[in-house]
């Protein structure tokens with residue numbers, strides 16, 4: 001990764017107007033072959049080494065997962081939405097063995113009593129990245145089951161059951177595929193009547209002022225040893241108010257990409273520090289937020 005003299009790097013590529021429109025319409029965006037096969041193999045081997053079938057905060061639990069925090073296959077997409085206040089809210093792996101009994105029924109991720117959508121539905125407050133590491137060529141393999149467009153629905157009659165929905169779809173992908181899921185999308189997990197253990201990873205992101213889901217706060221000493229972007233994205237602040245007003249050294253997270261407009265050019269006097277200025281996200285500058 002190329003860095004300027006201050007050690008800052010440009011954000012990796014993310015959404016196009018077209019992929020954003022698909023994501024906003026369906027609540028799920030599938031990107032095939034997002035990871036090279038060597039990376040898929042390495043991640044599978046790392047998951048094989050884990051004792052449990054499911055674990056959270058994996059980026060802190062095994063150093064071989066830490067590179068996922070700012071992996072270039074997805075972090076540009078997250079920066080397009082959450083900008084310089086990007087935070088990793090949760091990281092987890094799943095091994096869903098053949099014949100598994102426990103599998104999630106219809107739900108959407110995040111709060112139910114006061115859902116994120118109450119505050120607006122143009123921009124999701126959480127996005128879940130999924131990496132699919134084993135083949136999912138057909139149904140009945142522990143697939144993600146989802147209803148396209150249902151991230152706009154407050155209610156689903158099938159909630160908390162495995163009753164089929166007429167518009168449900170199953171995720172069918174090759175190893176190395178990536179999914180982006182809008183926080184409010186209704187989904188469940190299919191039976192696994194195959195002979196394959198489904199292996200996948202989830203990484204959830206949002207603005208730093210949202211609470212994390214798999215930790216109170218990361219160990220600041222651990223975070224300090226991470227590369228700059230990973231350290232920032234973990235937001236291991238001793239004072240939680242820094243999740244609202246980040247320290248000056250953590251702004252900006254990334255440099256703007258070539259040709260991207262600076263929506264705030266000329267709007268601030270020189271004496272206002274970068275950490276106290278608004279910096280529009282890609283989504284805002286495209287008029288999509």
Ligand SMILES: [Fe+2]
Pocket residue numbers: 104107108109187
């Ligand atoms: Fe879920």
